[in-house]
Amino acid sequence: MSKERARRRAEREAERARAIQANEDRQARLARRRAVIGRLTPRPVRVRRPGGLLARRHRTQNVLVALGFLIVQAIAWLLWGSFFASFAVLVLSVLLVPVVVTLAFDRRI
Incomplete structure (x- = not known):
């Protein structure tokens, strides 16, 4: 029985590790995409009237x-x-x- 629990725990931990890795990969892709988009889109110019x-x-x-x-x-x-x-x-x-x-x-x- 303990071998079976150990095997299931190992499977759960492996599944959790795959999910964490997939999430990290997705976050890295999103960060790279945002960086590229940030470099390509012009920043808005803020126009303020002089206040002197x-x-x-x-x-x-x-x-x-x-x-x-x-x-x-x-x-x-x-x-x-x-x-x-x-x-x-x-x-x-x-x-x-x-x-x-x-x-x-x-x-x-």
Whole structure:
């Protein structure tokens, strides 16, 4: 009886050793595959906006310019209901915004 138990235990241990080896082989294949894929795929570029004082000031200035532009357009549309007058104000605003920005904020666009 003890010889039979020893034989079955040896079979179980051999089966367990084969399962462990198969698992290690599978893990090694997966690691190699991930390494190859990692080398072949480009890494995503993380884009962050600048956070310094100068960048914050420029963002604030840009928001003020955009709000001013929109306010001028809204006033022109409310004052002169005609399409031609609103279009003329739009064209003039587009031409004059860079000049006003350069004069007001002392930087070039």
